[in-house]
Amino acid sequence: MSTTTDKAEFERIDAFGVGEPNPYGAYFTGESYLNVLTPQGYAPGVVNVTFEPGCRNFWHIHHASKGGGQLLLCTAGEGWYQEWGKPAQRLVPGTVVCIPPEVKHWHGAAADSWFSHLSVEVSGENSSTEWLEPVSDEEYAAL
Template sequence: MRTKQRNNLAETARHERVAQNTDVYAVKARNYKGLRRGSPVFCRNNWHIHHAKSGGGQILVCVAGRGYYQEEGKDAVEMKPGDCINIPAEVKHWHGAAPDEWFSHLAIEVPDENSSNEWLEPVSDEEYRKLK
């Protein structure tokens, strides 16, 4: 199980770093695993889903700057330092920097069973420009 968790974490980090040019640092505490991301202006990840047979999901904690989180079909939520978002498994979402400011956050993977991440289409420039 630990190997799979490390592989999922490494795959997420690789995807983020290559596709979005973010600074990614892996962190681990007890049964939780996570990434600290530093995202430059205009940086956001693709729509994605954290799948899990049971448990799972993700917790986002904004540590600096300003960013956004959005679930499919809902308005984007602004994130400022100290803000936390709990994302259940199977929810299509994206997160990243505000269009005019950098963003640093912890992305914590909630303990799960049989988890995987599904990376989907990019957030369109039109969608992203609508953010204030």
């Protein structure tokens, strides 16, 4: 497994590149980075999302009136995924997570590892993302 707390080492093993500071960082606890892999307007959009150790996004929902959702393809490091009311799932390279629309969830890095996943936005009608409350330090520490 490819885990590390050293950013320079992680950048060497992250096949899709760490990218730039995340413009949606206001919805993350900790530092995250985006590397957009598909041209603007190309559907589905594919982005490599990288999280520093302990970084996670807020609870959120991908809404769509038809179709929609999100697909995570885990590529490097170790992380977590959790749906509201369910136990968290450990993420490692090769893990695939299919997130249906209208499911409240979060994802991010393990406390002791950088983590990257490809995020694929599933095409849908009237799609939007609703950002909710942060994952609390207590919730995260209990993993």
